[in-house]
Amino acid sequence: MIASAIYTVLFYAIAAGTILLALAVVNTRKLLRAAVALMGALSTTAGLYAMLDAQFLAGVQVLVYVGGIVVLIVFAIMLTRSGELLEDNPTLKRKLVGAVISIGFLVSSVGAVWGSPFAIASAGKAPANDALMIGKALLDYGPGGFVVPFEVISLLLLAAMLGGIVIARKTPPTGQPFTSGGDLPGEAEVYHPLSQRDDETGGRAS
Amino acid sequence: MNPLIAQIAAHSPGLRDWLALTSVIFSIGLYGLLTRRNAVGILMAVELMLNSAAMNFVIFNRFCLPARMDGSVMAIFVIAVAAAEVVVGMAIFVALYRYRGTVDVNQMNTMQDPVISIEGPGDFNREVMKNINKQYKSRHDH
Structure with missing residues (x-):
């Protein structure tokens, strides 16, 4: 009884914290603060995962989301200098449209959830060692196994890594298309490193 | 037994409460997606939405099929896809900023x-x- 009460109080406290942090993510005008709020929201989500008996997933959430993705987003904010400028407040029309659409989605989805019957299994107990179960499920090639999506996701991560390097690379080799320079008109002239270096040495010599 | 504790314990969150929570987080992300103008801000809103969608898998797993781990596996896949998406998105933003000097989506x-x-x-x-x-x-x- 007491454990159930504690569970309930924890659920509502963490849920309220998550919602407040999510609101901060979308409403703050400084993007760096929004990134910090996103870090908090993802951390509280890890707590919710732990409350759902998915301890391994809570660890993965902290490692990948909080440790990796938020850091990447902070890098993106700093590399594009978005943290220095205040974002414009959205216009009233924009806010109104966003609020109407999102509240409409919320009402419809919660209504659908409340109105539909679910096959809730009350007797089941979560497995004690969930990391072991997840590992077995990921590498199981029988029915109900996930080995093919597992391999595909590894290919996807490799492709994303290579794509990120190719897209964000600063100086493309001359004559090579499909980079951030070269195929866009005017950029190769502006950002060519050799021509800039020639200008610098020419200035010093004269 | 204290009646207050009994009353609190009677409101233990069920499947519908968890799903309502993820719906609220998803709607907040949707609002951010529609109102932000900076591309990185939009990416953060998308992360919120992906996060709440991944949590739905775990919730259904916990309440409807607690003996198996399929929902957790799907959530791990969603997290991996989100990581890939952020990497490519950040590369595009950096290249775009170098070319245009802004990541405002209204000028793209x-x-x-x-x-x-x-x-x-x-x-x-x-x-x-x-x-x-x-x-x-x-x-x-x-």
């Missing part, structure tokens, strides 16, 4: 025909556009 019309978009609607930076048009024409003339 590079994929339009540059000759057309100078007369087109919108608050595009006309000086930059004229410069691009000049180089575009001079390159295609000879």
Whole structure:
């Protein structure tokens, strides 16, 4: 009884914290603060995962989301200098449209959830060692196994890594298309490193 | 037993409470997606939405099929896809910032025909556009 009460109080406290942090993510005008709020929201989500008996997933959430993705987003904010400028407040029309659409989605989805019957299994107990179960499920090639999506996701991560390097690379080799320079008109002239270096040495010599 | 504790324990969250929570988080992400103008802000809103969607898998797993781990596996896949998405998105933003000097999504019309978009609607930076048009024409003339 007491454990159930504690569970309930924890659920509502963490849920309220998550919602407040999510609101901060979308409403703050400084993007760096929004990134910090996103870090908090993802951390509280890890707590919710732990409350759902998915301890391994809570660890993965902290490692990948909080440790990796938020850091990447902070890098993106700093590399594009978005943290220095205040974002414009959205216009009233924009806010109104966003609020109407999102509240409409919320009402419809919660209504659908409340109105539909679910096959809730009350007797089941979560497995004690969930990391072991997840590992077995990921590498199981029988029915109900996930080995093919597992391999595909590894290919996807490799492709994303290579794509990120190719897209964000600063100086493309001359004559090579499909980079951030070269195929866009005017950029190769502006950002060519050799021509800039020639200008610098020419200035010093004269 | 204290009646207050009994009353609190009677309101233990069920499947519908968890799903309502993820719906609220998803709606907040949707609001951010529609109102933000900075591309990185939009990416953060998308992360919120992905996060709540991944949590739905775990919730259904916990309440409807607690003996198996399929929902957790799907959530791990969603997290991996989100990581890949952020990597590519950040690379695109950095390249775009280097080229345009901004990541404001209202000014992203590079994929339009540059000759057309100078007369087109919108608050595009006309000086930059004229410069691009000049180089575009001079390159295609000879």
